Amino acid sequence: MKKMWFFILSLLFLFSFSSVTKAKEIKRDEAFVNVSVATLWTEPNISRKLDAPSTSNPVDMKKWTAAMSYDEKLWLVGNLETQALYGSKVTILEEQNGWVKVAVHDQPTPRNEKGYPGWMPKAQLSKSPSFSVLKEKRPFALVTANTAPLFKDFAEKKKGIEISFNTRLPVLKEKKNKLLVYTPNSGAQWLRKSDASIYQTEQDIPEPTADDLIRSGKQFLGLPYLWAGMSGYGFDCSGFTYTLYKSHGITIPRDSSVQATHGNPVEREDLQKGDLVFFAYEEGKGRVHHVGMYIGNGEMIHSPNTSTTVKIDKIETSGYGGEYAGARRYLR
Known part of the structure; x- marks a missing residue:
């Protein structure tokens, strides 16, 4: 464990000058999703009591979706906009009583040139400069399993959050059957290699058939x-x-x-x-x-x-x- 953290600290030190420079460049209105799945609403504070598992931090998506009846799910139609995955970059457009209106990057829409807009709890966002730098500098793990657990230790005795298919996180290290990935809010955690593919850049993802x-x-x-x-x-x-x-x-x-x-x-x-x-x-x-x-x-x-x-x-x-x-x- 000490060796692992020494490696992480060394890596972050390597990027320290870049991090400081980048921190100055990070726009005040940009942030990263720091829950496994952020749900965006049409208006702030319109969620129901039963929606609490989706508006908390951490979220519990399985609990939320499994507990809703058909009619309760149907109510979401017209009240939700979209969702954004762990580590996704957003631009903050507006803030109101603990909620922020954001535009999700990489979700193209004519509604906003910055990305798909919607309201979410501010507590589900992080402004980690180190995550921002590593996201740009390091290879990334692309989750290919439907959902995948993160672990705080290599032995998988301490489970972190469960993340979704298509989530992208920077890779710090590969070790046997695990990947050490960096998260927006919880530092370095372990991801099973079998749950993801690794790419240097987005352009390196093979063109699909x-x-x-x-x-x-x-x-x-x-x-x-x-x-x-x-x-x-x-x-x-x-x-x-x-x-x-x-x-x-x-x-x-x-x-x-x-x-x-x-x-x-x-x-x-x-x-x-x-x-x-x-x-x-x-x-x-x-x-x-x-x-x-x-x-x-x-x-x-x-x-x-x-x-x-x-x-x-x-x-x-x-x-x-x-x-x-x-x-x-x-x-x-």
């Missing part, structure tokens, strides 16, 4: 839908497609209606695996409200609505067949 995307999608089959969901604890429809692509190094818009206007348009008879398929009101001619990913043979994988889970459906018999509104290709 359609089968890679489908394989990632299938690992969530049976996961209950969550409005605004962006994590291995629950997805909404566009959160699911966004996350599948993002986990393979491709950033697409956050919402289905915007996903439907980017990428390359595809005729229905030319659909290929990995294409995103869209559905709209007024028999496909109105506003886009749903998206799935085509997996071949007339089928799509998607996270449909509050009453169900991530599943595979025939497009025609999915309940959305009469609302087909086109497709877009984001793969080359």
Whole structure:
């Protein structure tokens, strides 16, 4: 243990000058998410008592989602905006009574050029200069398991928080079957190698095939839908497609209606695996409200609505067949 902390202190000392310089450069309005999954609301202080596991620090996403009835989950529709993962960078836009309105970087939307906006408890943010520096300087671990535990010790006797698929944390050291990662609020912790992949930069993530995307999608089959969901604890429809692509190094818009206007348009008879398929009101001619990913043979994988889970459906018999509104290709 002493050797480990000596290594960490040495590494931080190595970056000390850079850290001081960087700290001066860190904008006052920028911060990092310091809970496993931050849930963003349409307004400050509108969460219910039963939502406490999602607004605390740490959060308990499993407890929150498992305890809600269908009607209680349905209430979230229109009251939540999106979610942001542990270590995600945000820009603070506004503050009010312990809540902050933020824009989540890397979630593109026409609503704000800095990222997807929404309200969250200020206590779920960190402004760690050392995390900011290491996030830029070190390789990162990309979580590939649905969820993955962090540990405060190599022997896994002291468990930390459980983090989500697609979370990115800087790697300090590799040791046997573990990765020593740096966190926004709890220093260095251990992550199992089997739960993540390591990359030097975002650009080093291999360009995925359609089968890679489908394989990632299938690992969530049976996961209950969550409005605004962006994590291995629950997805909404566009959160699911966004996350599948993002986990393979491709950033697409956050919402289905915007996903439907980017990428390359595809005729229905030319659909290929990995294409995103869209559905709209007024028999496909109105506003886009749903998206799935085509997996071949007339089928799509998607996270449909509050009453169900991530599943595979025939497009025609999915309940959305009469609302087909086109497709877009984001793969080359």
